Amino acid sequence: MPQPKRKLTVLGATGSIGVSTLDVIGHLGGADAFEVVALTGMGNVALLAEQAKSVNARLAVTADESRHAELKERLAGTGIETAAGASALVEAAERPTDWLMAGIVGVAGLAPTLAGAKQGATVALANKECLVSAGHLLIDAVAQAGGTLLPVDSEHNAIFQVLDRTQPDAVERIILTASGGPFRDKSVAEMRNVTPAQAAAHPNWSMGLKISIDSASLFNKALEMIEADRLFGAPGRELEVVIHPQSVIHSMVGYRDGSVLAQLGSPDMRTAIGYALGWPERPALPVERLDFAKLARLDFRAPDEKRFPALRLAREAIAHGGLAGAVLNGAKEAALESFIAGRIGFLRIAEVVEAAMERLLPELPGKFGIDEVYAADRAARRAAEDVMG
Numbered sequence: 001m002p003q004p005k006r007k008l009t010v011l012g013a014t015g016s017i018g019v020s021t022l023d024v025i026g027h028l029g030g031a032d033a034f035e036v037v038a039l040t041g042m043g044n045v046a047l048l049a050e051q052a053k054s055v056n057a058r059l060a061v062t063a064d065e066s067r068h069a070e071l072k073e074r075l076a077g078t079g080i081e082t083a084a085g086a087s088a089l090v091e092a093a094e095r096p097t098d099w100l101m102a103g104i105v106g107v108a109g110l111a112p113t114l115a116g117a118k119q120g121a122t123v124a125l126a127n128k129e130c131l132v133s134a135g136h137l138l139i140d141a142v143a144q145a146g147g148t149l150l151p152v153d154s155e156h157n158a159i160f161q162v163l164d165r166t167q168p169d170a171v172e173r174i175i176l177t178a179s180g181g182p183f184r185d186k187s188v189a190e191m192r193n194v195t196p197a198q199a200a201a202h203p204n205w206s207m208g209l210k211i212s213i214d215s216a217s218l219f220n221k222a223l224e225m226i227e228a229d230r231l232f233g234a235p236g237r238e239l240e241v242v243i244h245p246q247s248v249i250h251s252m253v254g255y256r257d258g259s260v261l262a263q264l265g266s267p268d269m270r271t272a273i274g275y276a277l278g279w280p281e282r283p284a285l286p287v288e289r290l291d292f293a294k295l296a297r298l299d300f301r302a303p304d305e306k307r308f309p310a311l312r313l314a315r316e317a318i319a320h321g322g323l324a325g326a327v328l329n330g331a332k333e334a335a336l337e338s339f340i341a342g343r344i345g346f347l348r349i350a351e352v353v354e355a356a357m358e359r360l361l362p363e364l365p366g367k368f369g370i371d372e373v374y375a376a377d378r379a380a381r382r383a384a385e386d387v388m389g
């Protein structure tokens with residue numbers, strides 16, 4: 001009897017993570033090995049349609065209702081179902097699947113990712129904004145449904161790989177590495193007038209526009225600190241960030257005997273995605289192997305929080321707990337969109353987030369559910385807009 005194929009859904013299939021995920025799926029057998037339940041995208045319906053055909057997906061969904069007619073036309077006669085809009089994304093994520101990639105960017109990914117978690121799928125989590133904004137709601141949803149949450153963000157995937165879960169008390173430090181981004185060595189004055197294109201030019205990783213710019217402001221690392229706190233935080237465990245310009249060590253865990261375990265690899269997300277798809281096994285992948293003699297050296301230095309205030313704001317959000325992450329992220333998303341649109345300068349991003357946090361943190365409810373998360377996100381965007389004028 002042939003084994004039933006493993007069912008997969010990819011949210012955000014047309015993005016950087018989504019394209020890498022489909023590449024990994026292709027290397028591991030594609031439509032012969034997997035049944036692709038659903039693929040989702042937003043504006044890039046041409047790519048979405050091509051992807052859906054290439055893996056013989058059951059359903060293709062665009063988040064943008066105005067693009068549905070085009071998607072339908074591109075998939076006419078293929079038998080692939082189509083749908084559009086925010087609720088269609090959630091319905092796609094609710095369709096029974098074994099494995100779901102959460103690869104939508106921003107808090108827009110929260111509702112479909114939660115829906116996937118609630119049906120008990122293994123959730124491969126690239127979208128960090130879910131954990132930052134909704135705290136333990138996602139982790140609890142996975143646990144209640146009997147599913148598994150596998151971090152895909154390279155740092156958290158690295159920590160997951162080297163964390164000895166049989167000895168939680170032996171872990172004393174979680175060390176996130178940060179490339180420092182394209183402005184690692186720039187002064188505040190030099191960063192004042194940088195353009196979105198300069199900010200998006202990541203030195204090591206090829207990624208979507210928003211995460212690339214977040215790496216430049218170190219807000220990516222700020223989000224990752226909160227993400228790490230949600231995933232691996234425990235009393236007595238320190239959370240550190242170290243600048244490591246080569247992005248070869250993806251993160252580290254320090255133990256009470258002085259050992260530090262690190263995961264290394266080329267800056268290629270297919271390793272983390274493949275790990276999450278194959279877990280607990282490691283599939284063979286055509287990722288460039290590290291050549292240590294060629295690398296010759298690995299560098300480290302402390303982050304400069306005067307030039308990059310994002311890390312300090314992340315620590316404040318972690319210390320405050322609850323919905324502070326939703327406020328930091330909502331304000332950051334609003335400020336980032338304004339920077340991309342040319343409405344504010346690069347340095348204003350951190351100023352806007354700090355002002356929104358100062359305004360909103362004192363009045364946040366301690367207990368929260370999903371409605372309060374969205375309310376905090378909306379309030380943060382309003383406060384950010386207000387500060388930006």
Ligand SMILES: NC(=O)C1=CN([C@@H]2O[C@H](COP(=O)(O)OP(=O)(O)OC[C@H]3O[C@@H](n4cnc5c(N)ncnc54)[C@H](OP(=O)(O)O)[C@@H]3O)[C@@H](O)[C@H]2O)C=CC1
Pocket residue numbers: 011012013014015016017018040041042043044045063089102103104105106108109126127128129152153154205206207208209210211269
């Ligand atoms: N790229 C990377 O290497 C890494 C990314 N991550 C995280 O993974 C997530 C995805 O990042 P990345 O792939 O770079 O992002 P991209 O911008 O490249 O892709 C985003 C995906 O989400 C879709 N999308 C955009 N807006 C919406 C929306 N409002 N509703 C539904 N779908 C939407 C896009 O559709 P379309 O393109 O069709 O418009 C696309 O499929 C982010 O949370 C990021 O922080 C984490 C670690 C590494």
Ligand SMILES: CC(=O)[C@@H](O)[C@H](O)COP(=O)(O)O
Pocket residue numbers: 153154155177178179180181205211214215216220221269
């Ligand atoms: C690939 C990945 O996980 C990104 O989040 C990457 O780590 C960004 O790099 P920096 O934020 O360290 O510049």
Ligand SMILES: [Mn+2]
Pocket residue numbers: 153154155224
């Ligand atoms: Mn990362």
